[in-house]
Amino acid sequence: MSASQRAADIEKLRQLASLVTSATETVITEWTKGETTPPDTIDSIQLPSHRLYDAQRILAAAAGSIEELVCDPSLRLLNFSTQYVESRALHIAAEHRIADLLEDARDSQLRVQELAKTIGIEVEKLSRILRLLTSQHIFREVSPDTFANNSVSRKLVNNETLRAYIMNFAGDIFSTMDYLPMSLKDPVIGPSYKVNETAFNLAVGTSKPRWEWLEEKIPKSQIGAISSRGYPHSLTGNDGQVDHGKVNGNDEMVPRPGLEIMGLAMVGGGRVHSTPHVFDYPWGELGNATVVDVGGGQGGFLLQLSRLYPDLHLVLQDRQAVIEKAKPMWKRENPNAFNGGKVDFVPHDFFQTNPVKNADVYFVRNVIHDWSDSYCISILSNLRAAMGPQSRVLIADQVMNTTLGSPELRSAPEPLLANYGNYVRFSHQRDVALMGLINGIERTPAQFRRIVEAAGLRLVRPKASNEVTLSVWRRVSSDLIQRNQYRQTSQSTEQCIVLQAGLKEIDVFAPSRIDESVPAETMDALRVARSRGEVGSCYLSEVGAQVIESAPCKTP
Numbered sequence: 001m002s003a004s005q006r007a008a009d010i011e012k013l014r015q016l017a018s019l020v021t022s023a024t025e026t027v028i029t030e031w032t033k034g035e036t037t038p039p040d041t042i043d044s045i046q047l048p049s050h051r052l053y054d055a056q057r058i059l060a061a062a063a064g065s066i067e068e069l070v071c072d073p074s075l076r077l078l079n080f081s082t083q084y085v086e087s088r089a090l091h092i093a094a095e096h097r098i099a100d101l102l103e104d105a106r107d108s109q110l111r112v113q114e115l116a117k118t119i120g121i122e123v124e125k126l127s128r129i130l131r132l133l134t135s136q137h138i139f140r141e142v143s144p145d146t147f148a149n150n151s152v153s154r155k156l157v158n159n160e161t162l163r164a165y166i167m168n169f170a171g172d173i174f175s176t177m178d179y180l181p182m183s184l185k186d187p188v189i190g191p192s193y194k195v196n197e198t199a200f201n202l203a204v205g206t207s208k209p210r211w212e213w214l215e216e217k218i219p220k221s222q223i224g225a226i227s228s229r230g231y232p233h234s235l236t237g238n239d240g241q242v243d244h245g246k247v248n249g250n251d252e253m254v255p256r257p258g259l260e261i262m263g264l265a266m267v268g269g270g271r272v273h274s275t276p277h278v279f280d281y282p283w284g285e286l287g288n289a290t291v292v293d294v295g296g297g298q299g300g301f302l303l304q305l306s307r308l309y310p311d312l313h314l315v316l317q318d319r320q321a322v323i324e325k326a327k328p329m330w331k332r333e334n335p336n337a338f339n340g341g342k343v344d345f346v347p348h349d350f351f352q353t354n355p356v357k358n359a360d361v362y363f364v365r366n367v368i369h370d371w372s373d374s375y376c377i378s379i380l381s382n383l384r385a386a387m388g389p390q391s392r393v394l395i396a397d398q399v400m401n402t403t404l405g406s407p408e409l410r411s412a413p414e415p416l417l418a419n420y421g422n423y424v425r426f427s428h429q430r431d432v433a434l435m436g437l438i439n440g441i442e443r444t445p446a447q448f449r450r451i452v453e454a455a456g457l458r459l460v461r462p463k464a465s466n467e468v469t470l471s472v473w474r475r476v477s478s479d480l481i482q483r484n485q486y487r488q489t490s491q492s493t494e495q496c497i498v499l500q501a502g503l504k505e506i507d508v509f510a511p512s513r514i515d516e517s518v519p520a521e522t523m524d525a526l527r528v529a530r531s532r533g534e535v536g537s538c539y540l541s542e543v544g545a546q547v548i549e550s551a552p553c554k555t556p
Contacts, residue, residue, distance in 0.1 A: 012415045013069055016062050019413060023062070026055040057423045061412055064422025084177075089132045091170035093139070094163050096121070098130075099156035102139070102149050109148035161300075164264035169433070171258055172204055172213075176436045179203040183436065192439070193372035199436035210437055214262055215321045217253040255321075263325045266297035266366070277301065277365070277396045283309045289360035292317060294350050294383065295367040298326040299343070301396075306337045315356055317348040350379050358388030365396040369431075370440045373451050380455035393457065398427055398442045408445040 001009075030052040048056065067076065093099070096119040102110055112130065116123035127145055133153075134141050140150040149157065156163055176199045183189045183199035192198075195209045206213050283291075283305060292315040293302050299316040306314060314337070316326060323345050330338045330345075337343050348355060354362065362383050368376050383393050405411040405418030412420045427442060434440030441447070449459060 009069055013066070015415050016066055016069070019058055019416070020062050020066075023055040023058040026051055027059070030055070057420045058413065058416065060423035061416045061420040065416055067422075084174075086132060086136060087169070087174070089129045090138065090166065091174075092121075092129055093133060093153075094156060094166045095170070097156075097163070098139075099149055099153045100158065102147060103154070103157045109142050109146055112145045112147065115147070161264050164261045167261050168258075168265035171261070172200065172210070173433055173437060175203045176200040177433065180432070180436045193374070195371065195375065195438050198439055200438065211319065214256055214259045215319075217255055219251040220254045221251050259321065260325065263298045263322060266300060278304050278308060281394065283312065286360055287311055288313060290315060290356070291361045291363055292354065292356050292359045293363045293365070294348075294354070294379075295364065297322060298329050301363070301365055302343065303330065303333055306334050306342065310337070310342065312342070314343040315346055315359070316343060317346045317350070317354075317356075319349075320347040323347050350382060351375075353382045354386035357386050359386070359391055362387070362391065362393045363396065364393060368395055368397050368448075368451075369434060369442050370438055372439045372441060373447075373454075376451045377454045380452060380457060384456050395448070397448075398430070399448070400427065400431065400442045400444045402444070406445055 030049055098115065098119070101115060101118060102108060105114075112127045113123050115130075116126045119126075121129075130139060130147050131141065133139050134147070137150065137152060139147050139153045142148050156166075179199040179202040183202055186202070189197045189199070189202065196207055200210055201207060204213060208216075278301075286309075288311045290313045291302070291305070293299060294317050296302060296316050296318055298318075299314075302314045302316055305312060316323065318326070327338075327345055330343060334343075346355065350367070364379075364383075367379070371379065380393070387393070399409065401409045401411075401419035401424075403417040403419055403421065411418035431442035434442065443451075452459060
C-alpha cells in the first residue's frame with residue numbers, strides 16, 4: 001500500500017470514529033430520555049425517533065466501513081463466502097423453537113444436554129451450532145454449555161410470524177440460491193424476466209410460478225420426508241408435480257407446509273418492515289373511507305390499521321387460497337372488525353381490473369417488487385381503470401439507493417457509503433432472492449417512476465420512511481402541477497413540495513434554507529391554502545433527523 005493510500009485510510013478511519021462517537025452519544029441521549037419503553041410483544045409498535053433511527057443507521061454503516069478498513073481482506077472474503085452456514089444455524093434454531101424452550105426453562109436457561117434431548121439433535125453437534133450463533137450475538141452462553149436468550153433471540157419467543165419469516169428463507173428459497181449461478185448463465189432463464197423462468201424453477205423442477213407451486217397438494221404421509229427444497233423428491237416428476245402413480249390411494253392430499261409458512265411470513269415481515277406506514281399517512285383524516293389492500297396476503301397491515309382507525313372500511317384482496325387462510329386469523333386477531341363487517345375478503349387477480357371501483361385508497365404493499373416491469377405496468381394500469389377522481393394508489397415498497405447516491409434520496413454522511421452500506425444488507429439480499437425466485441426487483445426512484453408513468457399515472461408525493469417508502473400515485477391530470485417551495489441546500493435540509501390545483505398561486509414565505517424550524521407564516525399559508533381546496537397535496541419533510549411537520553392535504 002502506498003503512503004498516500006495509507007494516509008487516506010487513516011483520515012477515513014478518523015472520520016468514521018468521529019461519526020461513531022457522535023451517533024453513540026445520540027443513542028445514549030435517546031435511551032436516557034426517561035420515556036417508557038413499549039412492551040416487548042409481537043404486537044407492540046416500537047418505532048425509534050428519527051434521531052435514534054439515523055444514529056442506528058450510521059453505527060451499522062460505520063461498522064461495515066471500519067471492518068473494510070481494518071480487517072484482513074482475505075479473511076473478510078472467507079467470512080462472507082460462508083455466511084450461509086450462519087443462516088443454516090439460525091434456521092435450525094428457529095425450526096426447533098430453541099428460543100421458546102430457553103425462555104420457558106427454569107431461570108430461562110438450559111444446559112445443551114437438556115436441549116439436545118428435547119429436540120433430538122446430538123449434543124456435541126447442537127453445542128457447536130449454538131456457539132456459532134452466540135458468537136454472532138444470537139443467544140448467549142451463560143456458563144459452559146448452558147445457553148439463554150439475549151435481546152436478539154428473545155424476539156423469537158412466542159413470535160410465530162417472525163419465526164415463519166425466517167423459516168420462509170430456509171426452504172425452497174435457500175435451494176433457489178443454490179441454483180442462481182446456473183440460472184444466470186442459462187440461455188433461456190438468464191435473460192428472461194418472466195415469473196416462471198427463474199432459478200426457483202430449476203431448483204424445484206417446475207414450470208409454475210412459485211405461488212402456484214406452493215398451492216399444490218402433496219401426500220400427507222410424505223410431509224415428514226420433505227427435503228429442504230420443500231417437496232418430496234421421490235414423488236415429483238420432471239415438472240415438479242406430484243406423480244399420483246406413486247401415491248398410495250388411501251393417502252390424504254394436503255397443502256404444502258410452505259403455503260402456511262408463507263402466509264405467516266408475510267404478516268411477520270410486515271411487522272418488521274411496514275409498521276411506519278401505519279403512521280406515515282394521515283389515515284385518521286380519511287374517516288370511513290374505503291381502503292383496498294391489493295395483494296395484501298393475510299392482511300397483516302390492515303390488521304394494524306383496523307385497530308388504530310376502526311372507522312375505515314377495509315377490503316383485503318389476494319388469491320383465493322390466501323384469502324381462506326386470512327379469515328380465521330382475522331376472526332382471532334380482531335373479531336370486532338371481522339364480525340362487524342368492517343373488513344371484506346375479496347379474491348382477486350390484480351392482473352384484472354379491480355372489482356372495487358372508486359375506492360379512496362388502493363394500498364399496494366410489497367407487491368410491485370415481486371414483478372418485473374411489464375407485469376407492474378399491467379398491475380398499475382388495471383388499478384388506474386378502477387380509480388375515481390378522488391382515488392389514489394399508495395405504493396409501500398423498498399426504495400433502493402446506490403452506493404454513490406441518488407438525487408431523490410438523502411445520502412449517508414461521508415465517508416459512509418451513500419446508501420448506508422452495511423445497514424441495508426437485507427434490502428440487497430432480498431433483491432437478489434426475488435431475482436432468483438420470481439424475477440422480482442427492488443427498485444430505485446427512477447425505476448419506480450418509469451413503470452408508473454408507463455401505466456398512465458403520475459407521482460404526486462414521494463416520501464421515504466425508514467428504509468421503505470410510501471408514495472402516492474394519481475391519474476395524470478393537466479391542471480395539476482408540482483411547485484418546489486424549498487430546494488435542498490445541504491444534506492440536512494430536504495424540500496417542501498406543494499402540489500397546486502388549477503395553477504393557483506399560494507403566497508408562501510420561503511427562505512432559502514431551513515435550519516431549525518419551518519417559519520410559522522409558511523405553515524399558516526399552507527393551512528389556509530388547504531382549507532380553500534387550493535392545494536392538491538403538500539408536506540414538509542424532515543430537517544436533519546427532526547420531523548418538523550407532516551401536512552398532507554386533501555385532494556381537490
